[in-house]
Amino acid sequence: MLAWMGTFVRICRYISKNWPLFLVSVICIFISAIVSVQIPLLTRAAIDNVIIPLAESRLEIELGKSTLLILVLEITGFTVVVGLFSFIQRYANTYFSQKVVYDIRNDVFVSLQDQSFAFYDKTHTGQLLSKVTTDMDRIRRFLGFQLTFLMTSIVLLVVTLYTMFSINTMLTLSLLPIMPCIFATFYSFGKKIRPLFTQMREQYGSLTSVLHEAITGIRVVRAFAQEDFERKKFTSKNDKYFQTSLASARIRAFYIPLVGFLIGLGTIIIFYRGGSEVINGTLTIGDLVAFNAYLAMMIMPMRFFGMFISGYHRTMAAGHRIFEVMDTETEIKEKPDSLTLPKLKGHVKFENVSFSYEKGRPTLKNITFEAKLKETVALLGATGSGKSTIIRLIPRFYDVSSGKITIDGYDVRNVKLKSLREQIGIVAQETFLFSMTIKENIAYGKPEAKMDEVVAAAKAAKAHEFISALPRGYDSKVGERGATLSGGQRQRIAIARALLMNPRILILDDSTSSVDVETEYEIQQALHTLLKNRTAFVITQRVSTIRNADKIIVLEKGEIVEEGVHETLMAKKGIYCQIYQTLYETQKPVVETTYERASSKQEEAEK
Known part of the structure; x- marks a missing residue:
């Protein structure tokens, strides 16, 4: 259990924030335990002072009946009190556990919102969903049931043992040798079950991730007839989780009955030694009945210790996964002295910018260019050339590896993220x-x-x-x-x-690639008007958009190979010219239709 102490301490910090509810729960547990142990004592009094004397004609019937009625009413009253405090305790504890998980869930969500894009590049969505839902629910159940029941069990065990010692010390002492055996069994159980529960949480996350991908990508799966492949992938993950679950079930199936057997030995000792003392006259029948009732009260806590250890390790494994997310430091951090950007004009400069998603594999190499106020910059290049990376660096979704990016002279690494991003409009691909x-x-x-x-x-x-x-x-x-x-x-x-x-800066990532001719024309006309008063970066393969750009940047393998306006680059007969001619041929019907519509509308306007 010590292996999870760090995780447990962190959960306790959340518990401490809601200590009034926790305290109410503890007080109710203590009162319920104190009252509960009185019931067997009243039962003993009824047997020894009323029932047996009446049976042996040593007590007047009327007096016996009235005394018995009083004892029964007292037992009923104590039972009602136990029920009332149990209700208060359960309500307070449910509120408490939900509030603790509410706080943790909020902190996890804030942490996820603060994470950089690099974090999401490396993390499966299914794993995150598993942590935020399943693992969180595991903590809630632990706090709402298992932790409370542990406290109930400890208080009940202590109070019950104290009462048993007060009834018959020697008979109670005869039960004590069993206790170390029970706790040694619990310790061995926890040591073996802990690594399995850690594996199960990780495997369940992987299983959820595969399921999430299969559901969200169902159209692609069916389009390529890959149902069998996805089924095999899911079955493989499911089988690993199943086998680990079976291994943990085998351990529980061995240890939990073993604890039950040890507790059963206690019952045998009670009846053998207690029965002998009743025969010898050193113990009353009421004492034996009360003692047996107390043993029954002890059995539940002792049985629960096995379940608690199992639940504890499950919960700590879940908590460890959750705190892993919260402890992940974001790669994009604001400096303590970061500035709040004033209203931007939109002058963007890249100065010798290099960037790598992975060390040793540069995506951008020494990128230098300038987007002046209200200019539209078209980024062109093959897949993987670095176009999307450039536009992701402007709102600082990633940090440059070297060089710098400035907007109106402000280095984007030295300003508050909110003041930067709220002035940049993005239409993603x-x-x-x-x-x-x-x-x-x-x-x-x-x-x-x-x-x-x-x-x-x-x-x-x-x-x-x-x-x-x-x-x-x-x-x-x-x-x-x-x-x-x-x-x-x-x-x-x-x-x-x-x-x-x-926004003063607009980023359009191939934003018209999926629309029909008429829609594309309408959007182009709208954007042509709207882009006049803002700086824009456009990633597109639409020739109409490229041709109208104030600056065209052609990228190849992370480097700028050509830069200029349409006419200049066409005259060079270089890479841009080849790309443009290829695009024009494939889009010729669209381009011609677009220009026909434009000419037609212009003629109508002139009339």
């Missing part, structure tokens, strides 16, 4: 919507936004028309991850969400 209404999703970055602001942002993103056509309009729920909407609709809501914040 994988559009994520929350399971809320369309209005709430658009206003996510600005919850205080008025309805007319939300509508204006939606109109600018060309989303208002399809939103208005929905049965509940802006109050329509989008489902999990926006499942009720098409890809193009999700992207337009994401654009509206970014535009509502009116």
Whole structure:
């Protein structure tokens, strides 16, 4: 048990924050134990002073009946008192355990919110979900039942032993040799079960992770007919968890009956020695009945010690996993003297920036460029060339390995993260919507936004028309991850969400890659107007977007190989020219249709 002492101490710190509830629970336990041990004494009095004398005609019937009635009423009263305090104790303890877990859960969530992207790159979602749900529930059950029952057992054991010694010292002493055997059994049990429970928590997390991936990626699984592969992967993880569970069950199946056998020996000793003393006249029948009742009261606590040790190790394994998350230091930290950014203008500079996700494998090498005020910078390159990494460094999702990034002259590492990120609008390649209404999703970055602001942002993103056509309009729920909407609709809501914040810097990661020709044209027109007053970074393979950019940066293997405007780069006949011609050929029908629509609208406007 000492192996988990650090984890237990940390849980105790949370307990100490809610000590009044814990104290109420302890007081109720103590009172219930004191009152409970009185009931066998009253039973003894009823047998020795009423029932036996009446049976032997040594007591008047009327006096005996009245005395017995008084004793029965006293027993009933004590039973009611025990029940009342047990109710108070259980309510207080349930409140207490829920409050402790509430505090831990909040701290874990805050820790997860503070973690850098690098943490999530290395951690499986299923593992995290297992820690925040299953492991947390394990702690709640331990505090709500097992810890309280342990205290109840200890108090009841001490009070019961004291009462037994007061009745018959020698008979009580004859039971004591069994106690070390029982506790030695508990110790051996805990030593063997602890590593298995640690394995089980880790394996359960892996199992949850595989299940989570299979469910969230079910469309991909079915599209590639990989159901059998996923089934085998899940079965493999499930089998490991099953085998470890069986190993722990075998240990419990051996030790718990062994404890029961040792307790049974105590019952044999009571009846043999106690019965002999009754025959010899040194012990009354009432004493023997009371003694047997006290032994029964002791059996429950002693049996529970085995279950407690099992539960303790399960809980400490769960707590260890939870505190691992809380103890993980975020790689992105604010300096103590970090500044709050004023309202940005949008002048962004990369100065000899290098970056690696893993040591020894550079993703960016000596990147230097400048995005002036209100410029649109298009980033172009093959997959893995470093485009997405560049835009992740601007809001400081990661820290550069060397060099620096400045915005309006401020090094992003020297400013408060909130003041930086709230002035940067981002439309990610994988559009994520929350399971809320369309209005709430658009206003996510600005919850205080008025309805007319939300509508204006939606109109600018060309989303208002399809939103208005929905049965509940802006109050329509989008489902999990926006499942009720098409890809193009999700992207337009994401654009509206970014535009509502009116950021000075806008990041668009291939934001029009999944929409049809008409939608793309509408979005391009909206963005063309909106980007005039802000600095924008665009990752795209859409030729219409690339051609209109103020600056084009071509990346290859983490390095800038070409930089300039469309006409200049085309004249060089280099990599950009090759990429553009390839993209143009594949998108020619789209480009021509887009320009036809633009020309048509211009002619209509002139008329």
